[in-house]
Amino acid sequence: MKAQPTASHYVNGGYVEDEHGQRLEVIYPATGETIAHLHAATPNIVELAIEAARSAQAEWARLKPVERGRVLRRASDILRERNAELARLETLDTGKALQETLVADPASAADALEFFGGAVAAFHGSHVDLGGPFGYTRREPLGVCAGIGAWNYPIQIAAWKSAPALAMGNAMVFKPSENTPLSALALAEIYTEAGLPDGLFNVVQGFGDVGAALVGHEAVAKVSLTGSVPTGRRIAGAAGSKLKHVTMELGGKSPLIVFDDADVENAVGGAMMANFYSTGQVCSNGTRVFVQDGIRERFLARLTERTKKIRIGDPLDPETQMGPLINRVQHEKVLAYIETGKKEGAKLAHGGGMPKLQGFENGLFVEPTIFTDVEDGMTIAREEIFGPVMSVLSFTKEEEAIRRANDTEFGLAAGIFTRDLPRAHRVIAELQAGTCWINNYNLTPVELPFGGYKQSGIGRENALAALSHYSQIKSVYVETGDVASPY
Numbered sequence: 077m078k079a080q081p082t083a084s085h086y087v088n089g090g091y092v093e094d095e096h097g098q099r100l101e102v103i104y105p106a107t108g109e110t111i112a113h114l115h116a117a118t119p120n121i122v123e124l125a126i127e128a129a130r131s132a133q134a135e136w137a138r139l140k141p142v143e144r145g146r147v148l149r150r151a152s153d154i155l156r157e158r159n160a161e162l163a164r165l166e167t168l169d170t171g172k173a174l175q176e177t178l179v180a181d182p183a184s185a186a187d188a189l190e191f192f193g194g195a196v197a198a199f200h201g202s203h204v205d206l207g208g209p210f211g212y213t214r215r216e217p218l219g220v221c222a223g224i225g226a227w228n229y230p231i232q233i234a235a236w237k238s239a240p241a242l243a244m245g246n247a248m249v250f251k252p253s254e255n256t257p258l259s260a261l262a263l264a265e266i267y268t269e270a271g272l273p274d275g276l277f278n279v280v281q282g283f284g285d286v287g288a289a290l291v292g293h294e295a296v297a298k299v300s301l302t303g304s305v306p307t308g309r310r311i312a313g314a315a316g317s318k319l320k321h322v323t324m325e326l327g328g329k330s331p332l333i334v335f336d337d338a339d340v341e342n343a344v345g346g347a348m349m350a351n352f353y354s355t356g357q358v359c360s361n362g363t364r365v366f367v368q369d370g371i372r373e374r375f376l377a378r379l380t381e382r383t384k385k386i387r388i389g390d391p392l393d394p395e396t397q398m399g400p401l402i403n404r405v406q407h408e409k410v411l412a413y414i415e416t417g418k419k420e421g422a423k424l425a426h427g428g429g430m431p432k433l434q435g436f437e438n439g440l441f442v443e444p445t446i447f448t449d450v451e452d453g454m455t456i457a458r459e460e461i462f463g464p465v466m467s468v469l470s471f472t473k474e475e476e477a478i479r480r481a482n483d484t485e486f487g488l489a490a491g492i493f494t495r496d497l498p499r500a501h502r503v504i505a506e507l508q509a510g511t512c513w514i515n516n517y518n519l520t521p522v523e524l525p526f527g528g529y530k531q532s533g534i535g536r537e538n539a540l541a542a543l544s545h546y547s548q549i550k551s552v553y554v555e556t557g558d559v560a561s562p563y
């Protein structure tokens with residue numbers, strides 16, 4: 077299996093290579109095969125990318141928003157036309173089941189380009205009546221933005237960052253995770269094909285040091301990261317020391333609260349989506365599932381029945397529902413958390429091991445895992461595992477569930493299942509999380525802002541909120557009379 081791109085980086089509208097950069101092997105996580113060899117960006121490549129972005133940005137920013145939007149909407153159409161081939165590439169890069177990548181990854185990228193391509197023309201400043209004189213505001217781009225991605229949703233992350241940035245008239249240099257470098261290159265090709273002028277979207281590969289070089293560069297005005305909290309702290313610190321704008325989409329340990337009156341099938345389906353989609357590698361996952369006493373038995377019975385049926389295996393088989401984890405480090409980390417869960421006294425209700433799959437002996441698979449009798453203080457209830465490991469906790473009273481749900485440094489997401497309408501809104505209003513669901517979980521339409529409270533992030537992606545975060549406001553005072561000067 078091969079997925080070798082033309083070259084490692086995409087700069088100024090074309091592929092470039094510099095073989096002096098550290099070698100980077102791209103692994104298909106289901107088999108351990110090497111599917112591509114790339115090179116990390118050297119300082120020279122980083123410089124070329126930033127220079128290309130800097131020189132292209134001003135002219136792009138002078139276009140009418142509707143003209144910029146048209147390019148994005150054309151790119152969105154191409155993404156949709158190539159959905160099948162891009163989904164396959166994403167599956168090879170991440171190991172995620174094709175069943176998911178066919179509906180979730182390039183499709184979500186296309187949604188973002190379509191939405192921002194249309195919305196930007198309606199996102200403008202305001203007129204302010206000052207009783208004779210008046211004021212108005214302009215939304216202006218920031219300049220060159222750096223995007224730094226994680227490996228769980230590579231093309232979606234590249235699009236969620238580049239679409240609002242480009243729509244607003246910025247240029248972007250994007251660094252994918254070194255685990256998943258391929259689909260951002262495909263996106264760059266598509267932008268060019270759709271008519272995006274050269275230099276506006278550049279992709280440079282590499283490890284943390286390449287990301288750090290972008291963050292520290294004086295020409296970069298803003299940094300948007302999707303990644304872990306420790307990396308977020310480092311990047312926001314470095315950017316803050318130079319007063320750069322930041323958007324931080326970081327980790328979570330989100331609560332999902334199931335009340336006695338919930339529809340059991342829906343609550344179980346929601347909890348499974350909240351823990352097993354993308355093999356559990358989703359930042360907004362609801363990994364602490366609080367279940368009220370009266371529904372507990374029915375919920376657990378259906379949860380284990382349905383989890384047993386999850387088809388795990390060959391990610392390219394359209395019947396497969398769960399693929400492997402991204403890499404060996406993550407695999408070991410998830411297995412270690414499962415051991416810790418057992419040692420600390422949680423009850424293993426399902427899974428916990430590595431499935432034996434013929435033809436995929438080197439694959440980084442883990443069974444979908446359910447722990448019950450989990451206590452708030454246990455490691456598996458406090459730390460982000462980033463694997464298919466669900467912790468089920470019990471609760472009795474609404475106030476208790478709210479207090480325990482909020483007892484975490486994170487605040488990315490939260491969900492509740494109940495048929496009681498007043499309670500649904502009352503509880504959601506109390507939860508300290510930026511992205512919430514009532515009677516569903518993990519749906520992230522581009523029309524709604526996405527992001528975290530507390531340690532889970534700064535700023536928002538998606539919706540008009542993202543356009544705010546990729547722009548700055550200029551206020552203009554306009555005099556219509558004479559200057560009333562005291563001098």
Ligand code: NDP
Nearest residue numbers: 225226253254282283284287288303304307326327359462
């Ligand atoms: P990181 O947060 O470490 O990395 C995210 C991105 O930031 C990567 O592109 C990474 O490059 C880059 N990066 C790392 N250090 C720096 C730096 N100092 N300056 C600039 N850029 C930097 O995530 P990992 O992929 O290493 O995963 C580690 C853990 O993070 C996972 O086990 C998981 O728990 C969590 N995670 C959470 C995500 C979320 O959305 N909540 C997403 C991904 C991971 P490179 O990868 O090349 O080092």
